[in-house]
Amino acid sequence: MKRNAAQHDHRKCVHTALSTAEAVCKARGEKLTPVRKRVLELVWASHRPVGAYALLDSLRADGRSAAPPTVYRALEFLLAQGLVHRVESLNAYLGCAHPAADHAAQFLICRQCGTAAELEETDIASAIDRHAKRAGFTVERRTVEAMGLCAACQTA
Amino acid sequence: MKRNAAQHDHRKCVHTALSTAEAVCKARGEKLTPVRKRVLELVWASHRPVGAYALLDSLRADGRSAAPPTVYRALEFLLAQGLVHRVESLNAYLGCAHPAADHAAQFLICRQCGTAAELEETDIASAIDRHAKRAGFTVERRTVEAMGLCAACQTA
DNA sequence: TCTTGATTGAAATAGTATAACATCCACATC
DNA sequence: GATGTGGATGTTATACTATTTCAATCAAGA
Numbered sequence: 001m002k003r004n005a006a007q008h009d010h011r012k013c014v015h016t017a018l019s020t021a022e023a024v025c026k027a028r029g030e031k032l033t034p035v036r037k038r039v040l041e042l043v044w045a046s047h048r049p050v051g052a053y054a055l056l057d058s059l060r061a062d063g064r065s066a067a068p069p070t071v072y073r074a075l076e077f078l079l080a081q082g083l084v085h086r087v088e089s090l091n092a093y094l095g096c097a098h099p100a101a102d103h104a105a106q107f108l109i110c111r112q113c114g115t116a117a118e119l120e121e122t123d124i125a126s127a128i129d130r131h132a133k134r135a136g137f138t139v140e141r142r143t144v145e146a147m148g149l150c151a152a153c154q155t156a
Numbered sequence: 157m158k159r160n161a162a163q164h165d166h167r168k169c170v171h172t173a174l175s176t177a178e179a180v181c182k183a184r185g186e187k188l189t190p191v192r193k194r195v196l197e198l199v200w201a202s203h204r205p206v207g208a209y210a211l212l213d214s215l216r217a218d219g220r221s222a223a224p225p226t227v228y229r230a231l232e233f234l235l236a237q238g239l240v241h242r243v244e245s246l247n248a249y250l251g252c253a254h255p256a257a258d259h260a261a262q263f264l265i266c267r268q269c270g271t272a273a274e275l276e277e278t279d280i281a282s283a284i285d286r287h288a289k290r291a292g293f294t295v296e297r298r299t300v301e302a303m304g305l306c307a308a309c310q311t312a
Numbered sequence: 313t314c315t316t317g318a319t320t321g322a323a324a325t326a327g328t329a330t331a332a333c334a335t336c337c338a339c340a341t342c
Numbered sequence: 343g344a345t346g347t348g349g350a351t352g353t354t355a356t357a358c359t360a361t362t363t364c365a366a367t368c369a370a371g372a
Binding site: 187189191221222223225226229247 | 318319320321322323328
Binding site: 110111117128129136138141142143147150151 | 244245262264266267273275277279280283284285287288291292293294295296297298299300301302303304305306307310
């Protein structure tokens with residue numbers, strides 16, 4: 001296991017993510033097709049943001065026929081369902097830790113080990129919205145990404 | 157003039173940005189060479205984030221010999237001096253409104269007219285840092301970008 | 313003058329993402 | 343069961359963003 005962060009039962013993470021996804025899609029009448037499910041599983045293979053072409057390589061390693069649109073279409077679906085997030089500063093994708101509800105997420109990305117933790121702090125979002133409102137600006141989406149060192153990498 | 161935001165004397169913006177840049181570089185013993193200065197001027201041609209290849213096209217339109225590294229190197233320098241910001245969610249670059257001091261900036265980007273306003277609200281940065289600290293995470297850089305509608309585009 | 317280091321020029325390539333069109337499949341309807 | 347419809351996928355090509363590498367040039371100090 002490559003993670004530097006606290007050890008945990010990662011299979012449980014993956015399993016939870018996949019079953020939640022099944023439930024969410026079923027409730028919405030959306031189809032979690034095999035490609036989509038597999039891409040979600042691959043995104044959840046680690047707690048690090050993964051690039052689209054890394055996902056593509058993995059799909060191909062499965063023996064599946066795949067081209068860039070294959071993975072981008074799957075990601076588009078998963079993003080629309082809130083099952084994954086896009087990390088803008090890395091052009092990479094990360095499984096969403098709390099996919100059931102709408103939420104404004106923030107990310108803590110470790111420059112050392114690459115892991116990303118997801119926060120959902122409403123006061124960060126509301127601070128942004130408040131200052132935006134003062135400028136007459138209506139916020140629709142927020143990108144909040146902090147780069148630095150995670151707890152494990154600081155001690156090391 | 158294409159901006160939907162409040163009208164203003166944009167030549168003054170550009171002039172101020174360029175003279176501040178001269179001063180900042182001089183004070184630091186850094187060289188604001190012709191290419192760098194021209195790229196800064198082009199970035200300031202509007203209050204919208206500009207893509208690197210759009211800058212490249214403009215450099216070429218000047219009659220200057222230019223390749224991608226030309227503009228990326230200039231941008232790298234300007235970013236290092238805090239004279240421009242990179243907008244991660246657009247892969248684009250924006251003149252910094254307050255280049256003299258170190259600061260944590262936030263951006264309000266209008267999806268309609270493309271203009272971006274820069275905020276420098278310490279409480280947004282500190283809210284991020286506070287939650288990060290609770291997670292044992294040390295923040296080194298923050299990316300805060302809000303997408304939505306600016307005042308002008310809302311009324312329209 | 314010499315030399316050293318930063319800057320720029322130039323060519324190639326890597327990495328990220330989308331467009332366009334064909335094909336297939338599931339499902340509803342007849 | 344045949345047919346039609348729309349969503350999903352396959353496939354090829356291309357657009358957009360960024361970096362690597364090495365050569366040439368320039369500026370400033372010894």
